[in-house]
Amino acid sequence: MTTQPLPDHPSVTPPDGSRPQDRRWNSALIASACVLAVMVVAMYLESRIWWCKCGEATIWISDVWTSHCSQHLLDPYSFSHFSHGLIFAGLFGFIGARRRWPVPWQLFTSITTAAAWEVAENSPFVINRYRTVTMSLDYLGDSIINAVGDVLCCILGFFVARKLGTWKTIALFAIIEIVMLVTMKDNLTLNVIMLISPIQAIKNWQTAGHLPPA
Ligand SMILES: [Zn+2]
Known part of the structure; x- marks a missing residue:
């Protein structure tokens, strides 16, 4: 099967020789940096900590069942944020091909959506919902550095x-979902299901072996 790259729009070079595409990238990247700065400030105002309270400089945390998860730069959930991208x-890209929506602003919209989710995800309402209905029993919200890592992914x-x-993107998405399901009993699909309409049987399966005896 042949693969088609996601569509872009060729820009018309104006008589002065400047490249509107470059200017577009510059504007979108500056705007994206501003959005990231707003996210950091908003999370700071939500009383999020900057880095894991253990203070260790570890960048990657592999065990999702520790209090270090979502507190360092990267952890297995980073793959879900990669999948968001x-x-x-x-x-x-699909919408942009039909509406002449430039790629730099598609990227800006992606970053804004991801950053807005990070701020919402760390609001008291969503944190409490995670703790009650998903496998994230001890979830206390992300650290600011983890949210930055999520947006970078x-x-x-x-x-x-x-x-x-x-x-190839669809195949990669499926591979990530399957590997996450097998290795950590959680993935983007289950995360969305459990957040919107929790299923007790899934929660039991996810938490089996990780709960103290009642
Ligand atoms: Zn830690």
Whole structure:
């Protein structure tokens, strides 16, 4: 099967020789940096800590069943945020091809959506919901550095999807979902299901072996 790269729009070079595409990237990247700064301030105002309270400089945490998860820069859930980037690139690329929506602003919209989710995810309402209905029993909210890592993973996913094209991106998304399901009993699909409409049987399966005896 042949793969088609996600569509872009060739820009018309004006008589003065400047490249509107470059200016577009500059504007979108500056705007994206501002959005990230707003996210950091908003999370700080939500009383999120900057880094895991253990204070260790570890960048990657592999065990999701520790209090270090979601507190350092990267952990297995980073792959879900990478998948967000895959989805945004596909969805916004699809819309952009029909509405002449430039790629830099598709990326900006992806970053804004990811950053807004990080702020919402760390609101008391969502934190409490996670703790009661999902496997994240001790979830106390992300650290600010973890939220930054999540958005960076989303950005990486966006560019990887644009490089791979539609079918390879769908295959990569499926592989990530399956590997996460097998290795950590959680993935983006289950996360969405459990957050919106929790199923007790899934929660029991996810938490089996990780709960103290009643
Ligand atoms: Zn830690």
